Amino acid sequence: MTSAAQSANQNAQQAARSRPVKIGARIGILAYGITHLLIGWLALQIAFGQGGEQANQNGAFQTISEQPFGKFLLWVLVVGFIAAALWRTEQAIWGYSYVDDKKKQVRKKGVSAAKAVLFVILAFLAGRTAMGSGGGGGQQQQATAGVLGLPGGQFLVGLAGLIVIGVGVYKIVRGWKTKFTEDMDLPSDQKSRQLAIRTGQAGYIGRGVATAIVGVLVVLAAVRFNPGESAGLDAALKTLAQQPFGPYLLILVALGFICFGVFSFFDARYHRV
Template sequence: MRTAVRVGILCYGVTHLLIAWLALQIAFGDAGERADQTGAFQTLTQQPLGRALLWVLVVGFAAVALWRLEQAIRGFSYEADRTRRLRKRAVSGGKAVIFALLAVLAARTASGGGSGGGGQGAAAGVLGLPGGQLIVGAVGIGIVVAGIVTIVNGVQRKFLQDMDLPIDPKARASALRTGQIGFVAKGAAIVLIGVLVVVAAVRYRPDEAAGLDVALKTLAAQPFGQFLLVAVALGLAAYGVFCFFDARYHRV
């Protein structure tokens, strides 16, 4: 199980490297690709043995989801502070949901299924409910807060708390730098997604409540957007590299 979890974290890094590559393509004029998890999985299926590798991702993501669920229920017993322990369990619960969704999306892509309606379909359904604008707006604000927390975790190096890094100074420095850059870039992308969701709620336009792909393409359309998108893409690539260290040194 530990091996499967580490493979899942490694696969998460590979997914971010693919997203970074797709984002760079958008930055340099190719807007036809989807720069998100769906686009990454579809890109993988086009490679030799791609579908077989995608099923490896499914198993890895499912293992991480189960591990995070176990952590959410009874994990982090080494934390003496009860509030911090409960907060970490809550975060693990959220990550369990994320990795379960990734496993489902990867399985659907590997089996030839579509990606579904995504955030736009969900937003359309919620906006049609009484108080739907407030609900979608609150979700958007929550996403913005999550992005800011991710940025803070990167700046303050909080991602090191659950890792046992090697003594080798070069390896430690590489894990630290890629983690800092990666968390800040990923947090910035999450904030942008949250802003788009809030704007969709304010304008009552569910088509604007999209995910990472639309967020990055929106960024590319801004003044100096190409340079900003390249910076974010490189940051996501750094996060992908950090996941390689995390797969090796995370406490599992």
């Protein structure tokens, strides 16, 4: 039994670390970057009062589907996202042997596990769009309404909002301190190296601000006991656009998403996989 379990574990580990999965992981990182480029473009349209598609992953995938060969490209993204999910799962279980600090290693494994789930979700959303099922809004409001109806639901929703705000702050700090470079073998060329670092900084900070806004909306929904105020990225960006100087702030956030998309091209090439 023990020998069979060890053999199965080794086979799973070898499969997760195989060359096709590693290539697919880089495609997945690249696909993630393309998604953020499109979200940034859609956010710019909102800032200039021309918003059409939702400024989130659903809107990005819908935009791709409307292009020539868009459905085919979406299926390529699905394969990339699945491969990236497998790679992140491998990291969550066996990865980061190069990290000496055990607490840091556990933290990195936890982040990889969360990202594996994220890539699975992205694969599902891209696949659903490729099959012609648009990603309608309202799911978050429905989920929030369900939780608010539970005993202690208001507290749980508020806690969830605070966690989302914390994630946003974490992204901002990670970007500011360039922590994202720890898992990359950056190019020796100074110009390329600086471009990767600066776009990564702007990208993480822009995404962090957007995430924190989503968290604030969730907290407000809990405080006011109104699930309608709980919304995702698209509503958060539109809420930002409605504030004083909001369009200018939204342009900065949109450029942050675009910078993250550009950074992802470097990440796809130089991330340790």
